[in-house]
């Protein structure tokens with residue numbers, strides 16, 4: 001067993017290995033394979049295969065800086081999606097107590113409490129004032 005481990009370690013030396021993007025493509029690939037158990041769809045099966053090959057290609061790649069950059073792009077996208085989702089969740093949560101207006105000057109979103117009638121809103125970013133019903 002130790003011999004195998006050594007061999008494995010030598011094989012992986014200088015290769016990129018796993019990262020968050022590899023985990024994602026692996027998960028999607030497995031999910032697709034599970035779907036094909038219940039539903040024989042050639043496209044999904046093909047997609048699973050391609051993703052699996054892609055995952056291994058990246059893990060065994062020796063072009064570490066390139067693989068690293070790919071992962072960084074993925075992490076940035078993931079962060080944006082999570083931030084958007086959290087913003088949406090927050091808006092949903094207080095849509096009864098607050099309203100969100102867009103500043104006519106700079107498009108900055110401004111959150112104000114509801115039920116205050118017509119009020120003048122001052123944009124915190126560009127200092128433009130505008131009147132809205134809350």
Ligand SMILES: [Zn+2]
Nearest residue numbers: 103106123126
């Ligand atoms: Zn503004």
